[in-house]
Amino acid sequence: MVAISRSTAVAPRLAASSAPATLREGAHGSSVVTLQKKLKSAGFDPGAADGSFGPKTLAAVKAFQKARGLAADGVVGPKTWSALNSATAPKPSTGASSGGSGPTLSLGARGEPVKALQNRLNALGFNVGAADGDFGQKTLAAVKAFQKARGLTADGVVGPKTWDKLGIKVQTPSTPSGGGRAVNGYVNGVARQITVSPIAGGKELRSDAAAAFNRMHAAARAAGINLTVNSAFRTMEQQRALYQAYLNGTGNLAAKPGYSNHQGGIALDINVGATSSATYRWLAANASRFGFARTVPSEPWHWEYRP
Ligand SMILES: [Zn+2]
Numbered sequence: 001m002v003a004i005s006r007s008t009a010v011a012p013r014l015a016a017s018s019a020p021a022t023l024r025e026g027a028h029g030s031s032v033v034t035l036q037k038k039l040k041s042a043g044f045d046p047g048a049a050d051g052s053f054g055p056k057t058l059a060a061v062k063a064f065q066k067a068r069g070l071a072a073d074g075v076v077g078p079k080t081w082s083a084l085n086s087a088t089a090p091k092p093s094t095g096a097s098s099g100g101s102g103p104t105l106s107l108g109a110r111g112e113p114v115k116a117l118q119n120r121l122n123a124l125g126f127n128v129g130a131a132d133g134d135f136g137q138k139t140l141a142a143v144k145a146f147q148k149a150r151g152l153t154a155d156g157v158v159g160p161k162t163w164d165k166l167g168i169k170v171q172t173p174s175t176p177s178g179g180g181r182a183v184n185g186y187v188n189g190v191a192r193q194i195t196v197s198p199i200a201g202g203k204e205l206r207s208d209a210a211a212a213f214n215r216m217h218a219a220a221r222a223a224g225i226n227l228t229v230n231s232a233f234r235t236m237e238q239q240r241a242l243y244q245a246y247l248n249g250t251g252n253l254a255a256k257p258g259y260s261n262h263q264g265g266i267a268l269d270i271n272v273g274a275t276s277s278a279t280y281r282w283l284a285a286n287a288s289r290f291g292f293a294r295t296v297p298s299e300p301w302h303w304e305y306r307p
Helices: 008-016 030-041 055-067 078-088 112-123 137-149 160-166 207-222 236-248 278-290
Strands: 181-187 190-198 204-206 229-231 267-270 292-294 302-305
Touching: 030 055, 030 078, 055 078, 112 137, 112 160, 137 160, 181 204, 181 236, 190 207, 204 207, 207 278, 207 292, 207 302, 278 292
Parallel strands: none
Antiparallel strands: 181 190, 190 204, 229 267, 267 302, 292 302
């Protein structure tokens, strides 16, 4: 019963003894089991938790130390123990769950929530490199490793369950007034500069549509519906690629480059599933309140901002 339980019941026992012993390669015993379990839940594979500090545990300790900016000497002293404890401790003041939340993020997302995700992954020992706010391949790999280490489906999409395990609360971005990014959009074949802003999930819409979408996203979330967006504003390059796929018979119907309302920043494809889904039904009942309407009869996922 010298438990590695993370429940609060173990706290008095821990308080009685001071810091755990310093461990190095060749060590054996229950404190090595503790070390191995902590490494594992921090996402570093020490091999079996067999209480024997061998080469695999050594490699995991060194990798963990390196990820945490500690001297990678493979010796588990007070600093490494403390880093391991903070990497694996449940967040205070949240019951059974670690209680994190945030907007759904996936490959290609950008912005502050991505930066917060990256900082958290780095702090937990899942190296994403620089926290640049850009959800690229390195972040994707770190998310998948994190999900795997925490027993989640390793799909690389940061949804409610993954946020929960990450244990931080990140706000869905709201459109800053007067903010946004000037881009080359197209409306009815005519190039036109438009201003786009991030939406929940990290994609972008024309700023007024983005603000409306973020309000809708928050309302949906309050109703237990998570709106995820597969496509929003598209550049000319992206539209060309989709149109080519359509011509090749490998993609959905796509408008001619320059003529998609995605290029005007007002159209978005929402992951609705079937029209019988809770998500679709919520949209059908509520989207108009936020200025969104369906405009393509054959595409239940395609919505446009038409206030
Ligand atoms: Zn669309």
